[in-house]
Amino acid sequence: DQQVKQNSPSLxxxxxxxxxxxxxxxxxxxDYFLWYKKYxxxxxxxxxSISSIKDKNEDGRFTVFLNKSAKHLSLHIVPSQPGDSAVYxxxxxxxxxxxxxxxxxxxxxxxxxx
Amino acid sequence: ETGVTQSPTHLIKTxxxxxxxxxxxxxxxxxxxxxxxxxxxGPQFIFQYYREEENxxxxxxxxxxxxxxxxxxxxxNVNALELDDSALYLCxxxxxxxVVSDDQNTEAFFGQGTRLTVV
Numbered sequence: 227d228q229q230v231k232q233n234s235p236s237l238x239x240x241x242x243x244x245x246x247x248x249x250x251x252x253x254x255x256x257d258y259f260l261w262y263k264k265y266x267x268x269x270x271x272x273x274x275s276i277s278s279i280k281d282k283n284e285d286g287r288f289t290v291f292l293n294k295s296a297k298h299l300s301l302h303i304v305p306s307q308p309g310d311s312a313v314y315x316x317x318x319x320x321x322x323x324x325x326x327x328x329x330x331x332x333x334x335x336x337x338x339x340x
Numbered sequence: 341e342t343g344v345t346q347s348p349t350h351l352i353k354t355x356x357x358x359x360x361x362x363x364x365x366x367x368x369x370x371x372x373x374x375x376x377x378x379x380x381x382g383p384q385f386i387f388q389y390y391r392e393e394e395n396x397x398x399x400x401x402x403x404x405x406x407x408x409x410x411x412x413x414x415x416x417n418v419n420a421l422e423l424d425d426s427a428l429y430l431c432x433x434x435x436x437x438x439v440v441s442d443d444q445n446t447e448a449f450f451g452q453g454t455r456l457t458v459v
Binding site: 230232260262267268269270271272275315317321324325326327328329330331332333 | 344346371373375380381382383384385388396398430432434435447448449450451452453
């Protein structure tokens with residue numbers, strides 16, 4: 227049973243445009259959500275997170291939106307850069323707002339083209 | 341670059357053998373979690389250690405076991421290796437035992453992983 231789903235295995239975006247990565251979840255106990263970026267042969271790198279008491283969090287080019295009623299979150303990257311090309315994982319935690327015991331999606335491979 | 345280091349980076353073992361993977365956590369972090377990432381999948385939670393005690397376990401059999409030491413470093417042990425245990429094993433450290441306030445971010449920092457191949 228996949229509790230965190232990333233339904234788009236891949237996404238291609240032109241440099242300078244907006245990248246939108248989507249994530250859906252089914253467990254209503256999740257109260258903290260994170261996005262990670264992963265390059266081959268490296269561990270996941272934390273990008274941005276959001277608590278369930280918020281609906282938006284921004285950090286530079288990265289913005290995460292949370293729609294609790296739809297159990298949906300999205301990551302917006304503006305503007306997209308070639309260095310953003312990587313696999314992006316959405317993760318969720320039900321551990322009282324801490325980044326522990328994470329449930330991950332299967333990832334979306336983002337390719338930013340010139 | 342995070343302060344989480346894992347060893348070894350690559351390992352080849354034979355089915356039925358036992359393996360120990362190691363992880364040193366980031367300074368100031370008292371919680372270590374282990375994840376298994378199979379090819380084409382997202383990381384799956386194996387278990388977590390907080391202050392040397394197991395503090396949560398995913399859907400993995402008992403032949404997956406672990407330890408956390410007083411300096412918060414950790415080991416993952418897998419007995420009776422099976423071919424399906426071939427995966428990237430990731431360790432993550434975080435500050436556990438805290439409830440995050442509205443204005444705080446908390447993160448789990450991952451190591452680079454150990455690639456285990458079982459033949």
